[in-house]
Amino acid sequence: MNGARNANAGIGRAAGQVHRVLTEAWRLQPLYVSLYAILLSFVVGGVLISIIGVNPFTAYWALLRGMVGGGDEIAGSLARSVPFIGSALALAFAFRAGLFNIGAEGQLLAGGVTAAYVGALSWMSDLPGIVAIPLILIAGTMGGAIWGGIPGVLRTKTGAHEVISTIMLNSLVLFGVRWMVNSRDPVVLRDTESTVPRTDPISDTAVLPELVDSQPVLHTGLFALVGICFVVAFVLKRTTFGFEVGTVGLNPHASHYAGINVNRVIVASMAASGAFAGLAAASEISGTNGFFQPGTFFLMGFDGIAIALLARTNPVAIIAAALLWGSMLSGAPLMQQEADVSIDVVRIIQAMVLLFVAADAIVRYLFRVRELDQSPFKATSVEGAV
Amino acid sequence: MAQASGGAARPVLEVEGITKAFPGVVANDDVSLTLNQGEIHCLLGENGAGKSTLVNMVFGLYRPDQGTIKVRGEEVHFEDSGDAIARGIGMVHQHFQLIPVFTVAENIILGNEVTKGAFLDLDSARRQIDSLAERYGLAVDPDATVGELSVGEQQRVELVKALFRDADILILDEPTAVLTPGEVDDFFGVVESLTGQGKSIIFITHKLREVLAVADRITVLRAGRVVGTATAEGATQQSLANLMVGRDVVFRVDKGEADPGAPVLRTQGLRVADDRGVETVTGFDVEVRAGEIFGIAGVEGNGQRELVEAVCGMRPTAGGRVEMLGQETTDWSPRKITELGVAHVPENRSKHGVVAQYTIADNLVLNRYHHRKFSQRGVRNTAAINAEAQELVEQFDVRTPGVDAVIDTLSGGNQQKVIVARELTGDIKALVVAQPTRGLDVGSIEFIHRKIIELRDQGVAVLLVSAELDEILSLSDRIGVLYRGRLAGTVNAADATREELGLLMATGSSEGQR
Structure with missing residues (x-):
């Protein structure tokens, strides 16, 4: 009886130690915890694979070769990762302004359908590539920015929380574009000559140059999205606008007091977030698909949430996290082929990565509450209520 | 009113030599207070005098650094308010702790639920509430929704809630601050009926008229210290005001x-x-x-x-x-x-004055980061910002290891100096x-x-x-x-x-x- 209680207390103390170690690690090296989460997920995934009766090392070896086993594999992994950069930035940027944008899924669709529409306009073929390509990318960016900006406006004008409104806007655009692409009567955006529902092909002049003919094709959209990450890092760290975004994210009350137009920052941040998703979608339409199909972007926005959190919303770390994410998905088929382990196992490992990253945040949250109970909280009540 | 004077006075609560410090401020300094059975003891003082700190310790919300608290002659060490409630202490906070969408009965039993198996026994709770209400003249309707009640009615709910938990020492933190004059008179009636039936009350206020109307005894706090005690008979508004604001500069x-x-x-x-x-x-x-x-x-x-x-x-x-x-x-x-x-030093330092996670330098330019001096073509000039910060830190004597220290690591006084430095410079x-x-x-x-x-x-x-x-x-x-x-x-x-x-x-x- 007593022993059991002591054991319980011991476990409690040990858990407390782990929390403290984790918390410290978090503060000192924010990305350390993410690496830890990835490692842990692969360990648990390995256990899972052995339960199926497969040697996890065999499976992981196949997965690794599928990811980076050769030039084509590396190119394919890179190609798969490119759009994730944009969808992760869509979460990360808004996050810095204290907003939780989970609408990248919809912002990708809005950007993608706009890019495909503009790219297929008849006069696009008369333009040189140097004009047509920026045009299609800008169109997609604008589409995403508008779809991202709407929840920002709703938030400032009506107080509607962006989590709710972005979810609603996701559904709205998903079923909207599905109808536009499927419908034969009336024909809205459907390519009537195609047997599958998709939009008209874009003009050849609007196609992003190819880098490697891998599966999928690695195109120059890579440079656009990697470049954007560095631009965002610079904006957040060094510019006046970035300072406003960060200030609003950390303390909107102090921002208001200091004269920052909080509403303008909220709308601009949401629009910028949507723009990054829109750009990712446009680069896919232009560089990979050549037309728009709603299914292309399925889950890409939600994967972006996971990637952004894994990268701790650091725009440069997003590049690495997106590469990991995309190459795991790209390497999975070889694992299935060689070790007979379903592709879904990779999905499970990814889900666990997110879970561990998120669970750590929960731990931190709980820890902070306990910390608050000690002194700072009471110190504030002294000011307020003595 | 109860018999505060005379040999029959029996202390139910004795606070002896309590000291409590918070970072940067001593909220209570060697405070002593005795509450007798059936007495209304007023705690009087300006904002920040340490009244709430004192009663929060009696109610187990804070722990004293020094000193003892005795309930009915027995020394107690409360870990939390649950311990205080178990000793028969009840508190009605200045800001009510009620859930507006729940009914009166649900609010009263919350945390102390009357159950029959896995279900709430609201009928029996209702009967108990009705009998308490009748006994102390606290008219409440157990089935009314709290959010629809007036402030005065909500306060009665809070009182019944404390009585429901068998409190016989009641702490009322500025109970009249939220009441209309008519409600205040009703409230005084209730308070007297409570003490008439043996309850003892600590009544916090800074309204002199009320003190004289209801108190048996008065303790005046100022800057965390007891500066005087008086009986209602021996005090006037003038004498209490003198004590409360103090004569020493x-x-x-x-x-x-x-x-x-x-x-x-x-x-x-x-x-x-x-x-x-x-x-x-x-x-x-x-x-x-x-x-x-x-x-x-x-x-x-x-x-x-x-x-x-x-x-x-x-x-x-x-x-x-x-x-x-x-x-x-x-x-x-x-x-x-x-x-x-127009410069503005805000009342709420942590909410408006600073961004806690920012450095001292960033906080020093919080309202002028966009001026040409600190930002050219939209890009922040960190060198200029740091130079300005360095100058202000020296000029305003901010004690800090450097301008790139996170402001949250500074004491309240130094944080305030940062705010003052920012606001008091410039044209x-x-x-x-x-x-x-x-x-x-x-x-x-x-x-x-x-x-x-x-x-x-x-x-x-x-x-x-x-x-x-x-x-x-x-x-x-x-x-x-x-x-x-x-x-x-x-x-x-x-x-x-x-x-x-x-x-x-x-x-x-x-x-x-x-």
């Missing part, structure tokens, strides 16, 4: 005669609503001239916060106008008002300061006071809002007392007496008869 600020110039800040019939939509500034007129400090005294919650926020553009006005530097600035944005040359013509020295140590207080006077001498118009009467008296050239959202009176600081101000603050009139 803590800080003698050296300042010359004011040389007031042209009017800089003027409000006319200003009306402002608080967050709940209740108008707390109800027609406020003031004129502050260049080179003078106009102090606004008043008990907190009389509209100070809303007044300051409206003047500085942080809160929309509900009526009237604000003029600054010859322009109408009613409902201008905070940025426009700042750029006009400012008017200064609005709210509670500039709350919770600070003596050195920081003197420093900030000196800076404010320096600015006045340079011809800046200063509007000072403070709950500290000492601060108002030592800094101001003219003093206005804010009572229920308007000026109850304006006096020249040279002619002002604490007694007069204390009465104005507590009653809204210098005769003290309201």
Whole structure:
């Protein structure tokens, strides 16, 4: 009886130690915890694979070769990762302004359908590539920015929380574009000559140059999205606008007091977030698909949430996290082929990565509450209520 | 009223030599207090005197650093309020702890649920509530939804809640602050019926009239210390006001005669609503001239916060106008008002004054990061920002390892110096300061006071809002007392007496008869 209680207390103390170690690690090296989460997920995934009766090392070896086993594999992994950069930035940027944008899924669709529409306009073929390509990318960016900006406006004008409104806007655009692409009567955006529902092909002049003919094709959209990450890092760290975004994210009350137009920052941040998703979608339409199909972007926005959190919303770390994410998905088929382990196992490992990253945040949250109970909280009540 | 005097007095609660310090402030310093059975003991003091800290320790919310608490002669060490409740102590907080969408009965049993198996036994709870209500004259309807009750009714619910948990020592934290005069009279009736049946009550207030109306004994706190005890028979409003505000001057600020110039800040019939939509500034007129400090005294919650926020553009006005530097600035944005040359030291340091996670340098440019000096073509000039920060840190004596230290690592006094440094530099013509020295140590207080006077001498118009009467008296050239959202009176600081101000603050009139 007593022993059991002591054991319980011991476990409690040990858990407390782990929390403290984790918390410290978090503060000192924010990305350390993410690496830890990835490692842990692969360990648990390995256990899972052995339960199926497969040697996890065999499976992981196949997965690794599928990811980076050769030039084509590396190119394919890179190609798969490119759009994730944009969808992760869509979460990360808004996050810095204290907003939780989970609408990248919809912002990708809005950007993608706009890019495909503009790219297929008849006069696009008369333009040189140097004009047509920026045009299609800008169109997609604008589409995403508008779809991202709407929840920002709703938030400032009506107080509607962006989590709710972005979810609603996701559904709205998903079923909207599905109808536009499927419908034969009336024909809205459907390519009537195609047997599958998709939009008209874009003009050849609007196609992003190819880098490697891998599966999928690695195109120059890579440079656009990697470049954007560095631009965002610079904006957040060094510019006046970035300072406003960060200030609003950390303390909107102090921002208001200091004269920052909080509403303008909220709308601009949401629009910028949507723009990054829109750009990712446009680069896919232009560089990979050549037309728009709603299914292309399925889950890409939600994967972006996971990637952004894994990268701790650091725009440069997003590049690495997106590469990991995309190459795991790209390497999975070889694992299935060689070790007979379903592709879904990779999905499970990814889900666990997110879970561990998120669970750590929960731990931190709980820890902070306990910390608050000690002194700072009471110190504030002294000011307020003595 | 109960028999406080005479040999029969039996102490139910004895607080002996309690000391409690928070970072930067000693909230209670060797405080002792005895509560006898059936007694109403008033705890009187200004805001910040340490009344709430004291009762929060008695209720187990804080733990004393030193001293003992005895309940019915037995020493107790409360870990949390649950322990206090188990000892028969109940507390009604200034801000009610009720769930508005629950019924009265549900709120009362919450945390102490009467159950039958896995189900709530609301019928039996209702019967208990009805019998308590009848016994103490606390009319409540157990089935009413709390959110639909008046404030007075909600307070009765809180009382029944405490009695439901068998409390016989009741702590009432500023219970009348939220009541209308009629409700206050009803409330006094209830309080007397409670003590008549053997309950003992600690009654916190800063309203003198109420103290004299209900108290058996009175303990006056000031700056964390007991400065006097009295019986209701032996006290007058005048004597209590003297005790409460104190006769000793803590800080003698050296300042010359004011040389007031042209009017800089003027409000006319200003009306402002608080967050709940209740108008707390109800027609406020003031004129502050260049080179003078106009102090606004008043008990907190009389509209100070809303007044300051409206003047500085942080809160929309509900009526009237604000003029600054010859322009109408009613409902201008905070940025426009700042750029006009109006500085604002906010009341709430952590909420408005600083971004806790930012460095000292970033906090020092929080309202002017966009000026050409600190930002060229949208890119921040970190070198210029750090240079400016370095200069201000030295000039304002901020004790910090460096300008790139996160501001949250500094003490409250140093954080406040950062805010003051930011606001008091630059080309400012008017200064609005709210509670500039709350919770600070003596050195920081003197420093900030000196800076404010320096600015006045340079011809800046200063509007000072403070709950500290000492601060108002030592800094101001003219003093206005804010009572229920308007000026109850304006006096020249040279002619002002604490007694007069204390009465104005507590009653809204210098005769003290309201």
